[in-house]
Amino acid sequence: MNHDDSNEIDYSMLKSRLGYKLRRAQMVYFDVFAEACAREGITPGLFGILAIVYHNPGLTQSAVSNALDVDRSAMVAAIDKLEGMEVIERRKSKHDRRSYALYLTPKGKTFTERLNQKVEAGEEAFTTFMEEGEREQLLETLDRIIQARRGS
Amino acid sequence: MNHDDSNEIDYSMLKSRLGYKLRRAQMVYFDVFAEACAREGITPGLFGILAIVYHNPGLTQSAVSNALDVDRSAMVAAIDKLEGMEVIERRKSKHDRRSYALYLTPKGKTFTERLNQKVEAGEEAFTTFMEEGEREQLLETLDRIIQARRGS
DNA sequence: ACATATTGTTTAGGTGCAAAACATTATATG
DNA sequence: CATATAATGTTTTGCACCTAAACAATATGT
Numbered sequence: 001m002n003h004d005d006s007n008e009i010d011y012s013m014l015k016s017r018l019g020y021k022l023r024r025a026q027m028v029y030f031d032v033f034a035e036a037c038a039r040e041g042i043t044p045g046l047f048g049i050l051a052i053v054y055h056n057p058g059l060t061q062s063a064v065s066n067a068l069d070v071d072r073s074a075m076v077a078a079i080d081k082l083e084g085m086e087v088i089e090r091r092k093s094k095h096d097r098r099s100y101a102l103y104l105t106p107k108g109k110t111f112t113e114r115l116n117q118k119v120e121a122g123e124e125a126f127t128t129f130m131e132e133g134e135r136e137q138l139l140e141t142l143d144r145i146i147q148a149r150r151g152s
Numbered sequence: 153m154n155h156d157d158s159n160e161i162d163y164s165m166l167k168s169r170l171g172y173k174l175r176r177a178q179m180v181y182f183d184v185f186a187e188a189c190a191r192e193g194i195t196p197g198l199f200g201i202l203a204i205v206y207h208n209p210g211l212t213q214s215a216v217s218n219a220l221d222v223d224r225s226a227m228v229a230a231i232d233k234l235e236g237m238e239v240i241e242r243r244k245s246k247h248d249r250r251s252y253a254l255y256l257t258p259k260g261k262t263f264t265e266r267l268n269q270k271v272e273a274g275e276e277a278f279t280t281f282m283e284e285g286e287r288e289q290l291l292e293t294l295d296r297i298i299q300a301r302r303g304s
Numbered sequence: 305a306c307a308t309a310t311t312g313t314t315t316a317g318g319t320g321c322a323a324a325a326c327a328t329t330a331t332a333t334g
Numbered sequence: 335c336a337t338a339t340a341a342t343g344t345t346t347t348g349c350a351c352c353t354a355a356a357c358a359a360t361a362t363g364t
Contacts, residue, residue, distance in 0.1 A: 009211075009219045013203035013268055018275055018287070019181035019196060021294040024221070026178050027352095028297050029171035044171060045320070051165035059161075062342060067161045069176065071322050076344060098329045098342040116165055123170055129300045130293070135170070138293050141286055142173040145180055148281045179321095195350065214311060223353055228313060250311040250360045309362070319352080324345100331340070 029123070036122030037115055041085065045070075047119065049078055050112045053088060053102050060099040087111050181275070188274030189267055193237065197222075199271065201230055202264045205240060205254045212251040239263050 014020045033044050042050075048068050053059060056067075061079060065072040079102070082088040087108030090100035104112060127135055166172045185196050194202075200220050205211060208219075213231060217224040231254070234240040239260030242252035256264060279287055 009204065009215075010207035011204070011219075012207055013264075014200065016291060017271065018291065018294075019178070019185050019271070020200060021291060021298070022174060022178040022181055023196065025294045025297045026171070026174040027221070028301055029174050031301070033171050043319075044175065048166060048172060052161065052163070055162035055164055060342075063161075067163075069179070070320085072342075073323085073344075073346095074321060096330070096342080100343080112165075119169065119171070126300070129296050134293055137289065139168060139170065139173060141282070141290050142170075142177045144281050145177045146173070148278070149180055149183070197351065212311075222351085224311080225313075225315095225354085226352060248311080248361070252312080305364100307362100307364080309360100311358100311360075313357080313359105315354105315356085317353085317355105320350090322347100322349085324347085326344080326346105327342100328344105329340100329342075331338100333338070334336085 029126075032122050032126050033119060036118045040111075040115060042115060045074075046078060046082060047115060049075075049082065050087065050104070050108070050115065053104055054109065054112045057103050058101045060093065060096075060101060062099070064102065082108075181278075184274050184278050185271060188270045192263075192267060194267060198230060198234060199267060201227075201234065202239065202256070202260070202267065205256055206261065206264045209255050210253045212245070212248075212253060214251070216254065234260075 030044065033047075037047075045068075049064055052064050052067050056063075059067070061075040062072045065075045079088060079090065083090065086105055089103055089105055089108075091103060093099045093101045130138075182196065185199070189199075197220075201216055204216050204219050208215075211219070213227040214224045217227045231240060231242065235242065238257055241255055241257055241260075243255060245251045245253045282290075
């Protein structure tokens with residue numbers, strides 16, 4: 001029986017690597033998300049789409065992919081799936097016959113609201129180890145990282 | 153000509169989602185890493201292995217996979233590749249004939265040191281937008297998140 | 305001695321993402 | 335107007351990453 005957590009490993013080359021720590025932390029929150037709503041058949045990526053379309057109805061696929069900073073080719077299968085779940089729909093744009101305007105179905109709206117509550121609750125149940133205001137500070141720093149990309 | 157960054161999108165459902173922000177921030181640091189050493193044929197995952205074996209020579213594949221919190225089946229192809237690059241080598245363990253002990257080759261040691269410098273430099277060049285001590289605070293919070301997994 | 309566990313491995317599968325090419329349609333430029 | 339250029343959705347291909355299940359070889363516990 002080895003004493004488990006003190007696993008005697010020297011992490012010194014990774015100890016200060018933000019890339020590594022962010023990846024590990026994200027894996028943790030991926031689990032938090034999955035625990036909250038994997039049963040619903042929704043992944044973090046799909047939730048992001050629902051969250052954007054919920055508050056921005058009528059956006060094109062390209063606009064959503066731009067908002068989430070993923071390639072527009074990744075939208076196709078994602079929207080196909082959400083459309084198959086009958087929570088989103090593509091309507092032909094009248095101004096631009098190339099593109100679709102995305103809307104949540106009534107079912108999709110309540111679905112997204114329920115999902116949002118579950119995700120919020122799941123994350124909130126996972127803040128017991130954080131100091132007062134630490135979460136807000138973390139969000140702010142992460143936002144600065146995300147915004148800083150062009151500047152580098 | 154649309155005024156670019158103020159893209160008029162309502163992110164209110166994602167604004168406070170740590171899972172989402174961590175994912176976005178990690179993508180940024182993935183780019184930082186790639187810029188630093190994609191030319192070397194090294195991915196973040198492979199760098200993690202090199203970093204662990206560098207300071208912990210003789211570890212088994214399972215021990216490394218445990219240290220990095222990935223499945224041990226994922227080690228096989230990774231070590232195969234690193235062995236093909238002649239930076240790591242598998243030596244038969246004498247105590248346990250099932251397992252290999254992993255060691256960096258001399259070439260692998262200097263390679264890892266050079267890589268580490270590049271990654272460090274790449275991350276450091278990307279901290280101009282951070283306040284004094286903000287990076288340390290971020291690392292500490294991320295560590296707490298990573299450690300908190302069992303507690304939840 | 306025998307049941308159980310562990311190691312490395314293979315196979316299969318799933319996810320997320322990006323690059324490239326394509327037809328269709330818009331837009332800008334001559 | 336005509337023509338070049340760009341944008342949209344799509345498909346295909348490929349990479350990185352990760353897991354689960356099964357297997358033979360070997361260790362370990364009872």
